[in-house]
Structures are given as structure tokens and as C-alpha cells.
Amino acid sequence: MKKVLTIAGSDCSGGAGIQADLKTFSAHGVFGMSVIVSVVAENTSRVIDIQDITPEMIEKQIDAVFEDIEVDAVKVGMLSTPECMRAVAGKLRQYKPEHVVIDPVMYAKNGCPLMDPSAVDALIETILPLADVLTPNIPEAERITGVEIRSVTDMEAAARKIHDMGSKTVVVKGGHAIGNALDVLFDGKQMYHFETERIATKNTHGTGCTFSSAIASQLALGMDICKAVEKAKVYVTTAITHSLAIGKGCGPTHHFYELYRHGLPTQESEVAECR
Numbered sequence: 001m002k003k004v005l006t007i008a009g010s011d012c013s014g015g016a017g018i019q020a021d022l023k024t025f026s027a028h029g030v031f032g033m034s035v036i037v038s039v040v041a042e043n044t045s046r047v048i049d050i051q052d053i054t055p056e057m058i059e060k061q062i063d064a065v066f067e068d069i070e071v072d073a074v075k076v077g078m079l080s081t082p083e084c085m086r087a088v089a090g091k092l093r094q095y096k097p098e099h100v101v102i103d104p105v106m107y108a109k110n111g112c113p114l115m116d117p118s119a120v121d122a123l124i125e126t127i128l129p130l131a132d133v134l135t136p137n138i139p140e141a142e143r144i145t146g147v148e149i150r151s152v153t154d155m156e157a158a159a160r161k162i163h164d165m166g167s168k169t170v171v172v173k174g175g176h177a178i179g180n181a182l183d184v185l186f187d188g189k190q191m192y193h194f195e196t197e198r199i200a201t202k203n204t205h206g207t208g209c210t211f212s213s214a215i216a217s218q219l220a221l222g223m224d225i226c227k228a229v230e231k232a233k234v235y236v237t238t239a240i241t242h243s244l245a246i247g248k249g250c251g252p253t254h255h256f257y258e259l260y261r262h263g264l265p266t267q268e269s270e271v272a273e274c275r
């Protein structure tokens, strides 16, 4: 069985973070493991408080996994401070996992910050160059590049710029745009578009976590990056189509194993053909 590790924050309400990652791993039939970087007291409406785990404890968790188990892919999510980033980066450089997918989480869907704004420089210096796939949403891509994104051409320019900053492949996600849900992938050579109709729902808590974990799962299962992103896009679209009206705010995506297994996206995905 393929084994996939998430290094991220815990969302006690179950929709995002470690919890969404582990549900996504299970739906893909891979064995999920988790290193908790921050404990977040949050729900579908708000973030109440964040308690970071110490860098030493983050490192010990990563050691505990890697000294014992062969890891096929790693997904990195919320890293709230430069200290957390340096701890995770050091261990990724030490263990050199084959596939590293990084979701540079900065804010929750409800706008609450999950990363210290002063940590952007550390993110760029220590974390970005470790990504085989970096998956910023539009506001995150703007913060990383310092360039405003108003069009698909701007998304492509941001993807190129982030690639130049050291991430091997970049997917700028269009969940925050208007119109179709269009994601742009740049692998240093070619630009790909992955597009579906926008699903009219407010229940999109955890979409970014779901998407990046699905990419990591597909890489562990042997897909190349373009195919992994194509399949992850179908998975997240399905998970949003069947999202749940749980809680008072933005409800979570749904990870129903049978939906994935039998490939029942009710939305036809218009995903670009990969090589």
C-alpha cells in the first residue's frame, strides 16, 4: 500500500487541514499519516485560536515517521511561523521524500489568517524551493509574487514567476476568481488549464486541502504531475458537488469513498488533455 504523509494544521471541525487530508488519503486508498504543526480551534465560520506545536516536537514527529516507514509522498499545508517553516524545511531536506506537494495556506475561507503575515519571506526562502508542486490560490499567489491577479494571463504570469522562485511545478488555483473554476499549471515548459463549471455553493471549506492531498495521493500512486493534477481536479470537483451543509458558515467538502471509486462527478470535468 502507498503511504502518504501530511504535515499541516489540525482543524477540529473536520473540514480542512489534517482532517481533510486524511479523509482524502483514505478515499484514494493510500495509507495516511500526519505530523501536526498547529492546533487550530476553528469551525465553518471562524478561527478562535491557534496553538503552534514547538519546532522540536514537529521535528520529532517527522523523525518518528521517516525512521520507521517509507513515505511515498508528502503534502505540506498550514505552516504558521518562520520557526515551523524552518523545522519542516530542515527535515524535508534531510529525508528527501520523492514527491512533495505544498499548499501555501495563508488564510481560512472565512478570511482569518492562518499564517503570520511576516512569514511570507521565510515561506519564499525556505519552503517554496522544496515543492515539486506548489498550489497557491489567487490571494496567496499575489502575496508570493507581489503582483495583482485579475485575469487568466495574470495567473499564468504568477505561475511562471513562482516557478522562477524555485517551485518545480506551480498550480495557481482559480477558486477565488469569477466565472469557471479554472486552475493554471506551469511545469517550467508548458502551461496547462484545468477548468470546470463553478459549483454554486458556499460549502467550500477545505477545498485547497482536499485538492493538494489528492495530488499527493495520485503522485504516490504513480501518476505524473499533470495527470495527478487532472485527477485531483476531478476529485475536488466531486467533493464540492457533494459538499455538506454542516455548521453555520462554509460547510466542508465530502469525501465519500464510493463517489470516488465509481467516478461519479455530477459535473462533467473539462480537463485539459495531458501529454
Ligand SMILES: Nc1ncnc2c1ncn2[C@@H]1O[C@H](COP(=O)(O)OP(=O)(O)OP(=O)(O)O)[C@@H](O)[C@H]1O
Pocket (backbone or CB within 6 Å): 016, 105, 107, 108, 109, 136, 137, 138, 173, 174, 175, 176, 181, 182, 183, 196, 197, 198, 199, 200, 201, 204, 205, 206, 207, 208, 209, 211, 233, 236, 237, 240
Ligand atoms: N465553487 C467551486 N466550484 C468548482 N470548483 C471550485 C470551487 N471553488 C473552488 N474550486 C476548485 O477547488 C480547488 C481549490 O481551489 P481554491 O482556490 O478554493 O483553494 P483554496 O482557496 O486554497 O482553498 P482553501 O480555502 O481550502 O484554502 C481548485 O481546483 C478550484 O478550482
Ligand SMILES: Cc1ncc(COP(=O)(O)O)c(N)n1
Pocket (backbone or CB within 6 Å): 008, 009, 010, 011, 016, 017, 018, 040, 042, 077, 078, 105, 107, 108, 109, 110, 114, 204, 205, 206, 207, 208, 209
Ligand atoms: C488547519 C487548517 N488548514 C488549512 C485551512 C484552509 O482551508 P479553508 O480555507 O478551506 O478553511 C484551514 N481552515 N485550517
